[in-house]
Every structure is written in C-alpha cells, then in structure tokens.
Ligand SMILES: [Zn+2]
C-alpha cells in the first residue's frame with residue numbers, strides 16, 4: 064500500500080470506518096476528483112478497475128461517508144447529488160455548459176455571524192451558475 068493509500072486508510076479509521084478495499088477506492092476517487100463526482104460517475108470509473116464493484120456498494124459507501132461526516136453532498140444542479148470531501152466551507156460555481164463544479168474562494172459576509180434574522184446558522188452554502196473560464200476560451 065502506498066503512502067497516499069495509507070493516508071486514506073487512516074482517514075477512514077479516524078472516522079470510525081472499517082477500511083475495506085472498496086471504501087478505500089471510493090474515498091481515493093472522490094479525493095483525487097476535481098469535479099465533485101456523482102455516485103454514477105464514481106461507479107463508472109471504479110468498475111473499470113474493480114469489476115466486482117456494484118452501484119449498491121457505491122451508494123452504501125457514500126451514505127456511510129455522509130453519516131460519518133467524511134463527505135458532503137452538493138445539490139447544486141437540482142437533478143443529482145454530487146460529492147466532495149469535507150473541507151472548510153466554501154462556495155461553488157456550476158458551469159452550465161460542461162457541468163463541471165468549481166470551488167470558489169470568496170468570503171460570505173455572513174460567515175462570521177452566528178445568526179440571520181434571529182435564526183441560528185449552522186451551514187452556509189453558496190451556489191453560482193454560469194459559463195466557466197475553460198468553456199469561455
Ligand atoms: Zn465549463
């Protein structure tokens with residue numbers, strides 16, 4: 064097992080998840096993906112490498128990761144759920160042409176406040192949609 068896989072393994076263990084080979088591969092794929100993949104996207108890529116991988120395994124694994132706080136779901140497109148590794152809260156830009164989702168680094172003016180209109184804030188999600196710089200070129 065290489066260093067990268069060892070790190071992924073300890074990441075799973077830190078979250079109380081038994082590091083099976085399939086879970087390692089799912090987490091590795093999400094981590095190296097620049098594109099906030101869907102469950103189907105993860106499946107289609109991993110089944111090439113692991114022919115025994117099933118869609119059910121992918122869904123079960125993603126649900127487990129969600130439950131343990133290892134990944135977060137993005138529902139930016141409204142028709143699918145995309146996943147990313149839990150990092151600091153940041154906003155997202157969806158390209159309407161290529162479908163890619165980019166992380167964008169801007170500070171929300173409300174990010175430091177604990178409340179909005181008297182409601183307690185627990186999470187802030189910002190979605191931008193448009194044409195990405197790659198598609199504009
Ligand atoms: Zn694009």
Ligand SMILES: [Zn+2]
Pocket residue numbers: 147153154155165166
């Ligand atoms: Zn992101």
